[in-house]
Amino acid sequence: MVRASITAQVLLAGAASAALFPDCQNGPLSNNTVCDTTASVTARAEALVAALTNEEKFNLTGSTSPGVPRLGLPSYIWWNEALHGVAESPGVSFAEEGDYSYATSFPQPILMGAAFDDALINAVATVISTEARAFNNANRSSLDYWTPNINPYKDPRWGRGQETPGEDPYHLKSYVAALIDGLQGGKNPDILKVVATCKHFVAYDEESWHGVLRYEFDAQVTTQDLSEYYMQPFQTCARDAGVVSIMCSYNALNGVPTCLDPYILQDVLRDHWNWTAPENYVTTDCDSFESAYGYQHYADTREQIVADGLNAGTELNCGTYYPSHLPAAFSQGLFNQSQIDRAVMKIYSALIRLGYFDPASATPYRSLGFSDVATPAAGALALKSAEEGIVLLKNDGTLPLQMASGQNTTIAFIGGWANATTQMQGNYAGVAPYLVSPLQAAQRTAGINAIYGGTGGDPTTDGWDEAYGAAEQADIVIYADGSAPAESNDRERIDWTGSKIDLVSWLASIGKPTIVLNMGDQLDNAPFLANPNISAILWAGYPGQDGGTALMNILTGTTAPAGRLPVTQYPGNYVYEVPMTDMNLRPNDTTGNPGRTYKWYDNATIPFGYGMHYTNFTANFAASSNSNTNTNTNSSTQQSYDISSLISSCDNATHPYLDLCPFATPIRVNISNTGTNPSDYVTLLFIAGDHGPQPYPLKQLVAYQRLFNVTAGQSQTANLNLTLGSLARYDEMGNQVLYPGDYSLLVDVPTQATYNFTLTGSETVMDYWPQPRN
């Protein structure tokens, strides 16, 4: 029985904590070309596949792979996680204590996204891949990581929005390119550091809402929204950033389960984006095939499901459907020999590119060890990433805190996150070397007498007396609480609960300066913005292992806040205006959809890109040869550009994809600190205007640059590189088009400077989008 033999082997494989390397010196494969480091990747993979029986090949297609003991091919666990640090997952095994019992735990991507600092992201990813390699060398992890989650965070209810950098596709694309570079060890390196996996392809951003489970959700997406929005981060991953692996999702897209869909896996991913390196493989989510069969009933038999997946271009199956059902599907003639060979070739090509079959001396990463894990520098980077992301949302002048001189300032910490530890890590966490809560950080701060007033109690008033008593004793009251949805669990509501508003307003009525820390995901802060007894509000997301220190550094002014909201903060009633299952981005009077993201929705409590400082900044466009500043939209000297000239001047050799061609010279924006405190400043540049298909987006982010330590009275200049893609819009066919019309560049939120220009000539398609098959 094939079945029984798989069972035994899988159980055996499950006992190993992670992969060993094949023995290319003395093992059965030593004379196989797969072990020949001078051969091409393809030749090496072909040689391996040639040595396998079909039964062995089928057994290799599941995420907990038994390997091939006969050939000394080790078992291998493909499923490893490292969302914001090496994380608990089937392939990762933390030690009980001592070495390898922890790894650096950075903030969640949603907070790192708020830093708008791609170099920071690259540095973080570099630390993560270093630590991952160290774990692998200790046989405590494998080399394929199912990170990043790069679905745009378009609905505030999504349980996994925290795993992403936010809602804006330009931001996600820029962020993910920096991240993949750091994880994989550069762009197309000789030896991959680790394999990154962009997930979840595609239109996956619903967990469980009103009974609709992600396993059965059929996302109905227009070709326009698909091309313009949902596909964009994956385009960067596959076409531009060289990601090795892509994970197809649980959901169906317009009726077809994504892991079985040749339109997205072949027409878009392979044919249109040229994602055709030997090592480029698609894996399912865990267990997408079961979802396609048991939930979506997409085919009558399990064999047809796996055959459809293999034929569509899915090479690896997180789960057991492939190894369990491919043998019978093959017997039934549902796929060709070439398809199973291709699948095994691709996944093993990835291992070849990781140096899996190479001598240790031939790879730059095999000597990494625990001394490279959770180093002081990594810890400092974790702290810095949290500090850079924290966003100041309200301040009546209370912040930075003024400490009483010569005596301690008593601060009461109250709320469910006041003494948060693992909460600060969020989804897909590992074991952190330490977790410093806000309360602990305050207790370590000189001049502060930090007292704890408990979690506050919600919905009952248990603990309210304790909280009130602490607030009465304190000079300053800090309420830290929030909302932390999770995988499999979307939020129904995005407002603070009635009892939390009641408690905080009761505490604030005492008359002490009262500061609210909105932790986790965004909540509608309107009640606290409107309450004059609330002095300040900060959003600090999931700030990771040193989150409390980061918060205290911001509160005391040791570090100036400069983060910007990476998502819209919606009013609480937004959840009643559009079902989570409505994937449309544009407002629609018929359905009542008020529009999604800052591009299409303008009634935010606090808008995307907002963030206050401890100083004041002014922003102005700098004069330059190609971009005259103007702030008057009726200016007679308005610059104009001819579309055909823009396109013909693009150097095709350097820029095979038109959307990446530079537009004019860099836009230069002068940023002046007119206040009294030094501070970083995130320059955000948007484009807007009446051009292309209606409705017009309110504006779209086209560039950003974080300036560091702009001192009081000084200026710095941001150089913002636009591309032709910055100017483009998408038609209903999903084509990327340059349209004649009026354009405005807008700096900051709210807008501080405007530069207007015009495109002339005829509308021109830069990229023809592949059309759906059905």
Add this chain to the structure above:
Amino acid sequence: MVRASITAQVLLAGAASAALFPDCQNGPLSNNTVCDTTASVTARAEALVAALTNEEKFNLTGSTSPGVPRLGLPSYIWWNEALHGVAESPGVSFAEEGDYSYATSFPQPILMGAAFDDALINAVATVISTEARAFNNANRSSLDYWTPNINPYKDPRWGRGQETPGEDPYHLKSYVAALIDGLQGGKNPDILKVVATCKHFVAYDEESWHGVLRYEFDAQVTTQDLSEYYMQPFQTCARDAGVVSIMCSYNALNGVPTCLDPYILQDVLRDHWNWTAPENYVTTDCDSFESAYGYQHYADTREQIVADGLNAGTELNCGTYYPSHLPAAFSQGLFNQSQIDRAVMKIYSALIRLGYFDPASATPYRSLGFSDVATPAAGALALKSAEEGIVLLKNDGTLPLQMASGQNTTIAFIGGWANATTQMQGNYAGVAPYLVSPLQAAQRTAGINAIYGGTGGDPTTDGWDEAYGAAEQADIVIYADGSAPAESNDRERIDWTGSKIDLVSWLASIGKPTIVLNMGDQLDNAPFLANPNISAILWAGYPGQDGGTALMNILTGTTAPAGRLPVTQYPGNYVYEVPMTDMNLRPNDTTGNPGRTYKWYDNATIPFGYGMHYTNFTANFAASSNSNTNTNTNSSTQQSYDISSLISSCDNATHPYLDLCPFATPIRVNISNTGTNPSDYVTLLFIAGDHGPQPYPLKQLVAYQRLFNVTAGQSQTANLNLTLGSLARYDEMGNQVLYPGDYSLLVDVPTQATYNFTLTGSETVMDYWPQPRN
């Protein structure tokens, strides 16, 4: 500051695990009439209140009461739970080990309800109150218990439906009367054993659905549905069963928070139902006042909220709003002195009735100790209650299991409940003396080789190979899984998940007899009913400490199954047909509401009252003087009754409430076991017919009796006592009315025998329902 002093006292009270008794011999109260056992309850309570300052009175109104140290009045925790055994709660403290480290843990009420055996319920409640008294004597609990939850379980999504006996009001009324008698130590005893609390008054059966939290839900209920359905169990509690306490709920009813509503707390509860004993007190849920203020925004100030509550008739506040805000409300003149005096009088009258101020020798319960806890008899009763409730839903003859003689029968146990322990307890559990899972019970059964195939994995296929391997090795496959919603958490879905159906159908395809145990709440078993590879289905709810043994006894035929579904098993798509927030019971073409409960909905997957046996039964009406059997609806000899005669013959002295007057002589139904196995049989009697306001209910339960051990070939007779209330319906004003028209009595589900009769004369109101104030 009043506030600070409350804080300190509450914290102090919190340190004690439960109440001590006041020292009536030598304490400061020894000369107060409250200690005089010869005085009336009212005189004693008045004397106590006369000794208190107003500040002391306000401090006594919260659930964690500081008492009055000055007077030797001990602190007291009013919040104790004992839903199906003494349970974890603020007032209950289990020891870490040894004596008082556990208490008998019975099945959840939903399974005990399925037994349709009121004597069983009385016996269970008697054990619970005995164990509660033992805990109190050891200073490990107080004497007021916030049980039972008697809201009708009308929506299959409700997270707390498991805490109730089911959906039918007649059944709930009969059950709760037996329960209160057991808890309180009889009807109106000299010394109360414990105080029972019927909750949640009223129309509370929603936790959190589509973002609507119970704290803010405004239940819109017609007067007809309110009187006929939602109020009925509370009528029995307050008017007929002598329950000492009633808990008002979180939700609002038609715009008014229930704890602030004089219509239900005064007009209905006190005035209409004569619930006016000195010790009858209303407590809030925890913390209903905060809900009324912070969530429902029912008044502008916290002081107005508590004053409204006190004035409406709420005496005790689970939470802190009363002690925190009554002082300021009093200063503002929002309530009179008499109101706070009344509140303290009532709650202390309850303690007086519990013998709290009496010498130990004067009460029958003060000598109970740990030897009275978790006795072998109590354990046997816990097992029996589970066995009596388990319902057989499908059987192709596989059950009872036929063991191979002379060799072991191998049974594979698979699924999330196959090795369930604490899951079998459900909401509001205590620490059980032992928890025997189905797997463990099988391992203890001679002749069975029980193997464990794991939980199965959902939604991923982790563990499917293990499950499949176990099933292949076994002679019989048992899949035990289910759905267990919880407090604060309603279900979105009531169907088996796609992956569970996929796994079970895959396992069943092996060809071994496959048995599904639907644990927890009802799931739509249609896919398993339709699958010929599934041999049998049982529903076993939350079977408590010995649930595995109960299941094995049923499976092997040691005990014959005779439970009946206490709720409708709805098809999965029911959840899309009516919002949980729609409180209407009757079908409505405009809203699309298909009707609720078996009375108004007839498209069940498996109907209310259904349950198979290991034998066959026939049912026939017995001939008797007043009730001629007939099964022909056109019978010319049909019995008829004149409405005015029925009413005038009621003896008002014996039956002050007309609905409780007997109707004719007992209906006698002969039950014959025509099969080969002995078995209990639950006789269910329904009424139906075209009479009264339209729409007509499909049928309504009017009586039940469980017959025990009806042996093969033998008969027993059920004597079913009908009342005038059995014949009544409710008009739109909520009045209870006898209507002329045709009536049918129906035995069993599906109907096995029918008896038709006619009421003649004029429609006559038996009970005029108090009309809403607004």
